[in-house]
Amino acid sequence: xxxxxxxxxxxxxxxxxxxxxxxxxxxxxxxxxxxxxxxxFVAIVGxxxxxxxxxxxxxxxxxxxxxxxxxxxxAEIHGPGRDRAMVFQQPGLLPWRTVLGNxxxxxxxxxxxxxxxxxxxxxxxxxxVGLEGFExxxxxxxxxxxxxRVNLARALLTDPEMLLLDEPFAALDAQTREMMQLExxxxxxxDRKTALFITHDIKEAIYLADRVIVFTKRPGRVKHSIEIxxxxxxxxxxxxxxKFVAYEDEIWDSIQEEIAxxxxxxxxxxxx
Amino acid sequence: xxxxxxDRLLPETRGETTRTRDRRSVVRxxxxxxxxxxxxxxxxxxxFLAAWQGVAVANQSAKWMPALFLPSPTxxxxxxVKLFTDPRQNIWADLGTSGFEFATGYIAASVFGLALGxxxxxxxxxxxxxxxxxxxxxxxxxxVLIPLFIIWFGIDWQSKVAVIFLGALFPMIxxxxxxxxxxxxxxxxxxxxxxxxxxxxxxxxxxxxxxxFILTGLRLGVGHALTGVVVAELVAARHGIGKLISxxxxxxxxxxxxxxxxxxxGTGVLLTWALQRxxxxxxxxxPQFKS
Numbered sequence: 160x161x162x163x164x165x166x167x168x169x170x171x172x173x174x175x176x177x178x179x180x181x182x183x184x185x186x187x188x189x190x191x192x193x194x195x196x197x198x199x200f201v202a203i204v205g206x207x208x209x210x211x212x213x214x215x216x217x218x219x220x221x222x223x224x225x226x227x228x229x230x231x232x233x234a235e236i237h238g239p240g241r242d243r244a245m246v247f248q249q250p251g252l253l254p255w256r257t258v259l260g261n262x263x264x265x266x267x268x269x270x271x272x273x274x275x276x277x278x279x280x281x282x283x284x285x286x287x288v289g290l291e292g293f294e295x296x297x298x299x300x301x302x303x304x305x306x307x308r309v310n311l312a313r314a315l316l317t318d319p320e321m322l323l324l325d326e327p328f329a330a331l332d333a334q335t336r337e338m339m340q341l342e343x344x345x346x347x348x349x350d351r352k353t354a355l356f357i358t359h360d361i362k363e364a365i366y367l368a369d370r371v372i373v374f375t376k377r378p379g380r381v382k383h384s385i386e387i388x389x390x391x392x393x394x395x396x397x398x399x400x401x402k403f404v405a406y407e408d409e410i411w412d413s414i415q416e417e418i419a420x421x422x423x424x425x426x427x428x429x430x431x
Numbered sequence: 432x433x434x435x436x437x438d439r440l441l442p443e444t445r446g447e448t449t450r451t452r453d454r455r456s457v458v459r460x461x462x463x464x465x466x467x468x469x470x471x472x473x474x475x476x477x478x479f480l481a482a483w484q485g486v487a488v489a490n491q492s493a494k495w496m497p498a499l500f501l502p503s504p505t506x507x508x509x510x511x512v513k514l515f516t517d518p519r520q521n522i523w524a525d526l527g528t529s530g531f532e533f534a535t536g537y538i539a540a541s542v543f544g545l546a547l548g549x550x551x552x553x554x555x556x557x558x559x560x561x562x563x564x565x566x567x568x569x570x571x572x573x574x575v576l577i578p579l580f581i582i583w584f585g586i587d588w589q590s591k592v593a594v595i596f597l598g599a600l601f602p603m604i605x606x607x608x609x610x611x612x613x614x615x616x617x618x619x620x621x622x623x624x625x626x627x628x629x630x631x632x633x634x635x636x637x638x639x640x641x642x643x644f645i646l647t648g649l650r651l652g653v654g655h656a657l658t659g660v661v662v663a664e665l666v667a668a669r670h671g672i673g674k675l676i677s678x679x680x681x682x683x684x685x686x687x688x689x690x691x692x693x694x695x696x697g698t699g700v701l702l703t704w705a706l707q708r709x710x711x712x713x714x715x716x717x718p719q720f721k722s
Contacts, residue, residue, distance in 0.1 A: 219624055239626045251621035255639050255716045267635070268627030297716040317625065 165194035166232060166353045167218065167321060173226035174213050187213040189378035190227070195321075195353060202356040202364035203372045204410060206418045210379030211357045212248075212325055218355065219245050219323050231321060241269050244314035246324040250306040252298040258285065258309050259294040265313040281316055287346060288312040304335040311346070322347075324356040328363065340366055341395055348392060361414070362398055365389075365406045373410060376417040383413045480504050502686035510686035511693065528670040529660050532588050536595025537656045541649060544600050548607025548648070552641070553633065558608070569601040574662050586667040595659035599652035606651065610644025611637055642713050650706040657699050 174188040187210040195201050203211045216222045217229065220238040229236045231243065244265065252261045262281040266272040272280070285294055288308040298306055307327050314322060328336040340363060347354060358364050364371045365387055373383035387406060389397055397403055463470070487503030490496060502510070514522050551558040551565075573594060580590040614637045622632045664673025672691060679688035 221620065221624060239624050241626065245621075245624045247617070247621060247624075249617045251615075251617040253618060253636065253639070255713075264621075264635070265625045268622055268625035268631060270628070270631075299717060 163197070164233065166197040166199070167193075167195040167355070168230045169193050169214075169218070169227065170229075171227035172214065172217060172224050172229060174210065174217050174222060175225040186378040188217070188380075190380050191374075192227075193372060193381055193384070195355060197353055198351045200347065200351075200354045200356065200367060200369045201372060202358060202368035202370075203374060204358060204361055204364045204414065205374030205379060205382075206376045206414055207359055209374045209376050209417070211374050214374075214379060215245075215323055215325050215355060215357050218321075219243055241271060241317065242320040243323055244317045244319035244321075246307075246311050246314045246322065246327045248326045248329055250298070250303075250310040252306060252309055254298050257295045257297055258290060258301070261298065261309050262312045262316055265317045269317060271317075277316075281312075284312045284316045287315070287349070289342065302335070303331050304339055307331065307339060308342075311343070315346070320353065322352050322354040324354065326358050329358070329360070336360075336363070337395055343367065344391070344393060361407055361410050365403060365410070366393060366395075366398060371406070371410060373413045382417070383410075385409065499683050499685045502689055506686040507689040507693065510684075511690035514687060514690050514694075522675070525670050525672055525675050528588065528668075529664065529672040532591040532663075532671065533595060533656055533660050535588070536592040536659065537599055537652065539592070540596045540599035540603055540652060540656065543596075544603025544648065544652070545607050545645060547600075548604040548645075549611055549638075549641075551604065552608040552611025553637070565601065565604060568597070569605065573597045573659070577663055577666050580663075581667055586669065591660060591663040591668070591671070594663040595656045598655035598659035602651035602655060603645075603648040606644045606648030607641065610641030610648075613644065614640050643710060646706060646710040646713065650703055650710065653702045653706065654699060657695065657702075661695060 170192050172188055172191040173186065176185045176187055177183075178185050191214055193201075203214070205211050213222065217224050218231075218236065220236050220240060220243070231240075234242075236243075253264060256264070259278075259281055262284055263277045266277050266281075282294065285291060288311055290305060290308050290312070293301065293305065298309070301309070310327065328339050331339060344367060356364070356367055361371075368387055371385045371387060372381055373385070374380065375382045385406065389400070389402060484503050484505065487501050487506070490501055491498050491503070514520055547561065551561055576597065577590070577594055580593045584590040584593060618636050618640070619632065622636050627635075660671070661673040661676070664671040665677050668674040668677075672695060676688055676691045679685070679691060
């Protein structure tokens with residue numbers, strides 16, 4: 160036999176929303192076809208509003224697909240499941256729970272782990288994400304970067320087959336974002352889980368991923384798929400490597416084609 | 432956070448004496464500042480009482496108007512002591528009656544208010560069904576129903592409990608419902624993403640988030656319930672603190688009337704304060720509540 164079957168297989172995915180205000184059907188994603196290999200880190204970039212987050216939500220099972228087929232390890236995705244865990248853009252931490260309580264919330268919701276195991280493993284996971292000493296802190300006492308570490312630890316503790324990350328560093332300041340990218344790679348490198356990372360930051364996508372997928376503007380479709388052949392482990396300096404910059408140009412050009420607006424349309428859209 | 436508070440958190444510089452630190456922190460807080468609210472409040476209340484005493488005493492000697500129009504604070508304090516020590520007064524029977532009515536109505540309102548509020552917050556259709564009634568009754572001053580309750584339940588405790596119940600019920604329903612409704616959508620999404628069953632979402636996400644709202648409802652309910660007790664007893668009753676005030680009023684015993692009014696106000700303040708303390712206890716995760 161040839162290559163082993165891919166981990167995630169998406170065929171002609173269509174996602175539609177009903178807009179109650181305008182009473183219209185809105186097609187957010189129209190015919191996305193892609194495969195993600197086991198252990199692969201894939202990043203999706205695209206112009207804002209291109210449906211990349213919608214696609215991720217469909218993979219997580221938070222929203223139903225209107226067409227196509229979506230399988231993980233050969234099993235159809237119907238709703239949220241134990242084999243996937245999401246790291247959200249907004250940390251979504253329970254403000255009345257400590258760091259430890261929040262890290263445990265994912266496995267608690269899944270109901271798959273005894274409390275003693277959850278407690279023991281959560282403490283280890285907190286160390287992995289570099290939050291030792293903050294177990295008893297409340298989310299409101301943490302910085303944005305630390306909150307996202309909790310968000311990540313909560314997902315990792317459920318030991319998913321696939322990690323889904325929805326622009327987790329978008330709301331952080333530039334320095335913290337770079338540090339978190341480095342940290343994410345360090346943590347990911349421990350067990351190299353299959354990961355799907357959504358971002359609008361081209362550099363971030365190249366830096367993190369084995370492969371960057373560019374979406375077209377709405378309705379989203381796969382436009383381009385680029386293998387990033389930069390050896391791991393990658394330090395932050397890799398971002399100034401000529402090869403890195405060449406990838407950046409290639410992806411930026413591809414996105415720019417999507418967002419290019421003709422001058423007359425710009426004028427037409429101006430308020431009179 | 433004010434500059435003062437930030438300054439207090441600044442680290443001590445090594446080798447720096449207290450004096451240089453004092454000079455550096457231009458706005459170092461004076462110790463008495465911590466008691467400023469208490470101090471100013473006490474001064475204003477004392478000034479008010481002194482003025483009241485002055486006017487009342489002057490009136491008693493100059494006879495501008497009958498003395499019973501305005502008993503002095505000391506008269507009121509005397510009456511207050513007599514209220515509790517005079518064996519003929521039997522205040523404990525009245526307090527017992529009012530306390531029983533209050534407790535029964537308030538507890539019943541808490542149970543129903545929380546249950547209905549949670550139900551209406553969690554199940555939209557249930558809210559649609561009950562909204563007309565809640566809006567209608569909440570907009571009505573519930574005391575207009577006293578005559579009806581007297582017809583239905585007589586002038587004993589049952590009609591009072593009904594008034595108290597209806598008075599305290601609505602703030603509890605409305606606040607509890609708002610608390611449940613107010614659940615952060617991002618938290619619900621996280622819970623759903625991890626496949627949390629509905630009961631777990633409710634117990635671990637929705638209910639803890641609603642606790643501050645629920646406690647606010649319970650606190651507002653105290654005021655409404657106390658109003659209910661007194662007003663219902665003023666209208667028609669055999670015993671109770673409201674009945675007492677009514678009796679003192681029609682027999683021109685104004686010092687005792689003042690004393691009873693102050694007693695009710697004190698009860699309200701005390702209960703509200705206790706519930707506020709409980710509310711604060713549930714907010715330790717908010718940084719501003721940590722000291």
